[in-house]
Amino acid sequence: MDTLTPEEAREQLRAVSQGRRVPRHDLSLEEAKARLRETDADLDIGPFLHFASQGRWREAGLSLALWAAGEEGRHFFSPVLLSALSLVDGAIRTVRKRRQ
Numbered sequence: 130m131d132t133l134t135p136e137e138a139r140e141q142l143r144a145v146s147q148g149r150r151v152p153r154h155d156l157s158l159e160e161a162k163a164r165l166r167e168t169d170a171d172l173d174i175g176p177f178l179h180f181a182s183q184g185r186w187r188e189a190g191l192s193l194a195l196w197a198a199g200e201e202g203r204h205f206f207s208p209v210l211l212s213a214l215s216l217v218d219g220a221i222r223t224v225r226k227r228r229q
Contacts, residue, residue, distance in 0.1 A: 173201075 133141070144150075156164075173196065180189035196202045 174193070176192040177189050177196070180186070180192060197206060
């Protein structure tokens with residue numbers, strides 16, 4: 130597969146953000162799945178999906194909690210938690226400024 134030029138990448142991003150489909154005829158389903166697995170090989174939510182599809186929510190929640198408590202889960206959630214911390218910090222500063 131060829132690398133996209135910056136303009137092609139921008140156009141695809143615009144299309145996706147506007148809800149338009151961007152067909153990739155040169156990418157087979159198997160290759161797409163393999164690339165997705167390579168993106169984050171440690172992101173394994175298979176047990177969660179298995180239990181959730183059967184309606185076994187307790188087991189699904191436990192499997193997700195165990196994954197999140199592990200090293201892979203911590204690495205996955207770290208950017209989200211850091212963003213949340215900065216939002217909370219901004220909210221606290223705004224409240225403090227209004228009180229003064």
